[in-house]
Amino acid sequence: NISAxxxxxxxxxxxxxxxxxxxxxxxxxxxxxxxxxxxxRIVSFGPMDLVPVGIPDHDIIDADGRIILPxxxxxxxxxxxxxxxxxxxxxxxxxxSYAEIAAKGGGILNSAARLNGMSExxxxxxxxxxxxxxxxxGTGAIEIKxxxxxxxxxxxxxLRVIKKLKQKSALSIKATFLGAHAFPPEYRDNHxxxxxxxxxxxxxxxxREQLADYIDVFCExxxxxxxxxxxxxxxxxxxxxxxxxxxxxxxxxxxxxxxVKMNALSVDHLETMDEDAIRxxxxxxxxxxxxxxxAFFLRMPFQPARQxxxxxxxxxxxxxxxxxxxxxxxxxxxxxxxxxxxxMLPEEAINAATINGAYAMGLEAEHGCIRVGNHANLILTHxxxxxxxxxxxxxxxxxETVMIKGEFI
Ligand code: NIG
Ligand code: FE
Numbered sequence: 001n002i003s004a005x006x007x008x009x010x011x012x013x014x015x016x017x018x019x020x021x022x023x024x025x026x027x028x029x030x031x032x033x034x035x036x037x038x039x040x041r042i043v044s045f046g047p048m049d050l051v052p053v054g055i056p057d058h059d060i061i062d063a064d065g066r067i068i069l070p071x072x073x074x075x076x077x078x079x080x081x082x083x084x085x086x087x088x089x090x091x092x093x094x095x096x097s098y099a100e101i102a103a104k105g106g107g108i109l110n111s112a113a114r115l116n117g118m119s120e121x122x123x124x125x126x127x128x129x130x131x132x133x134x135x136x137x138g139t140g141a142i143e144i145k146x147x148x149x150x151x152x153x154x155x156x157x158x159l160r161v162i163k164k165l166k167q168k169s170a171l172s173i174k175a176t177f178l179g180a181h182a183f184p185p186e187y188r189d190n191h192x193x194x195x196x197x198x199x200x201x202x203x204x205x206x207x208r209e210q211l212a213d214y215i216d217v218f219c220e221x222x223x224x225x226x227x228x229x230x231x232x233x234x235x236x237x238x239x240x241x242x243x244x245x246x247x248x249x250x251x252x253x254x255x256x257x258x259x260v261k262m263n264a265l266s267v268d269h270l271e272t273m274d275e276d277a278i279r280x281x282x283x284x285x286x287x288x289x290x291x292x293x294x295a296f297f298l299r300m301p302f303q304p305a306r307q308x309x310x311x312x313x314x315x316x317x318x319x320x321x322x323x324x325x326x327x328x329x330x331x332x333x334x335x336x337x338x339x340x341x342x343x344m345l346p347e348e349a350i351n352a353a354t355i356n357g358a359y360a361m362g363l364e365a366e367h368g369c370i371r372v373g374n375h376a377n378l379i380l381t382h383x384x385x386x387x388x389x390x391x392x393x394x395x396x397x398x399x400e401t402v403m404i405k406g407e408f409i
Pocket of ligand 2: 078246
């Protein structure tokens with residue numbers, strides 16, 4: 001007996017692409033309902049008076065007063081890394097900017113130095129722990145990027161860790177190759193050399209060992225230009241890798257337009273947008289993935305979610321979990337910030353964190369909503385008065401239990 005089931009769809013109901021505009025604000029809810037799970041999948045759901053008979057008592061969970069939601073789909077993380085970077089956090093408090101920290105060898109390069117000195121097993125062990133904690137907060141599907149190697153061995157090591165996570169974890173995982181996260185120091189004045197390393201030494205092995213589902217570039221002043229971004233996307237496309245791009249985080253980098261031109265599945269961050277970037281995104285099939293906790297942590301303006309939604313853009317929200325700009329994998333906090341700081345309605349935020357997040361990972365066929373046949377990846381809340389209470393009571397963990405593929409974790 002569930003007090004409400006959120007995000008319910010009929011089995012045959014094709015969603016026809018990520019939710020936009022009014023559809024984003026529409027969250028189909030069934031009150032006083034049941035949900036039947038078998039072999040890790042949702043087998044049926046419906047109003048309580050239609051509950052199937054003959055189910056043994058020990059297989060029944062009474063969720064009276066609780067709400068069931070599809071588990072969060074966190075479509076942008078850097079979950080594999082060597083060590084936290086709280087020293088830079090203190091530097092930032094003292095006034096240094098993200099770009100200044102990067103320029104003095106901190107930031108991504110700091111993480112790369114750490115990671116290259118660590119074994120695959122150690123990285124895997126750390127990642128498993130983080131993944132488990134993220135799942136306890138309600139995340140059931142997740143995208144994980146490389147990008148802290150920046151050497152052939154380092155990038156392959158990260159991607160092999162992600163591949164092993166895919167094999168060993170119950171969560172659904174997508175891997176993104178982000179060799180173009182920063183230019184390593186030895187290539188600072190030889191961009192051509194690093195681009196060729198990506199094209200000739202990294203991508204062929206990644207393709208042969210099937211280590212990545214997507215390709216990413218940090219398109220930003222001081223990192224990769226739109227032209228360099230385009231070249232890497234084209235190289236990825238030769239191996240069937242669709243782009244998911246870091247775009248418009250710190251500046252109007254041209255990343256959004258480049259991503260749209262390259263038919264990116266998503267362009268992510270979007271703290272810094274103008275009319276042209278918004279128009280380009282609205283007229284495309286590319287999803288804009290907003291990362292409010294990164295904006296919060298770096299004291300950047302929050303993403304203009306309302307303008308994007310009103311212009312007709314498809315948007316998702318994600319954590320950007322990483323040691324430099326968002327050391328949190330808490331999707332519940334992302335939801336709260338989306339509502340409080342970006343003025344998204346609770347329904348919009350929930351859809352952006354579930355079904356649209358699934359789209360942003362290419363996982364929409366089996367994740368992100370309550371539909372017969374989908375994986376039973378579910379959040380069971382504490383007793384709460386309404387769905388809006390979730391983002392409203394920010395900072396409190398209102399997730400009581402989480403089911404991943406039919407098993408409580
Ligand atoms: O998404 N923007 C680039 N990459 C990460 C930050 C990486 C880091 O600082 O380690 C991000 O914010
Ligand atoms: Fe990121």
